[in-house]
Amino acid sequence: MVNRFCSHARRQFSDLLDGQAVPRWSAFVARLHLTICPQCRRVHRSLVGTQDALRALRDADPELEPHSGHRPRE
C-alpha cells in the first residue's frame, strides 16, 4: 500500500542519489521512511540499480537493434 509518506519519499530519491540539496526536513523524512518501509526500499534499490547500469554504459558501444526507432531525416 503506497501512502502519502511513500509518495513523498519516492519524489526525493532521484535528488538524494545525486547528493543534491534537498530541504533538510524532506531529506530526514525520506530517510526515516526508508528505514521502515520495505516497499520504498525496493524502489530505492531499483533506482540505485538503474543508475549503476547506466554508469556501466559509459565506455560500452551501444547495442541497438537494427532500425530500432530509426526516424527518417528531414
Add this chain to the structure above:
Amino acid sequence: MVQANAAVIPEPELRALEPVLFRFALRATRDRELSRDLTQDALLAAIAQASTFAGRSAFRTWVVGILSHKILDHFRRTATRALDGDDQEDLLATPSAADVERVVAARQELAAVDRALMRLPERERLALLLVDVEGLERDDACRALDVTATHLRVLMHRARNRLRGLLEHGQ
C-alpha cells in the same frame, strides 16, 4: 595540433573523443549516419570555439555539452512528438522483489539497458546520458540542455523512474 584562434587543442585528444561522442550521439538519436554527422559537427565546433573553453570542466564534458546542443537542435528541427505522458502513479509504482533483481542484473546485460533507454522521450534520454552515463555535474548538464536546475530535476526524476519501470519489466 589543431589551431583555432589563439587556442590549440591537441589532435590526439580530439581523436580520442571521437568514439566517445559517436556513442553518445548514437544513444541519443539511434541513427548511425546522423550520429557521425553530429560528431563531426561537434568536433569542428569545439575547434572553432576552443578559445572559449575556460577549463571550468573537463575537456570531455565541454565537448559533450557542445554535442548535446547539436542533438537538441536536431530534435527541434525534426520536432518529434514527445512521449511525455507523466503518470506519476506509474512512475512511483512499487516493484516486486523479482523486478528489483532484474534491474540489478541489467548491469550485466547492457543491451537491455540500451533498449530501455531508447524508449524514453528524447529530452529525458539526453538528461540521463549526460548525468548518469557521462557523469556531468547537474550545473554542466543544465547548460548542455539549456534548462533550469528545476527542469533538470524533473527530467531526471521522470527519466530514472521510467527507465526503472522498463528494466523491472524486462522490456
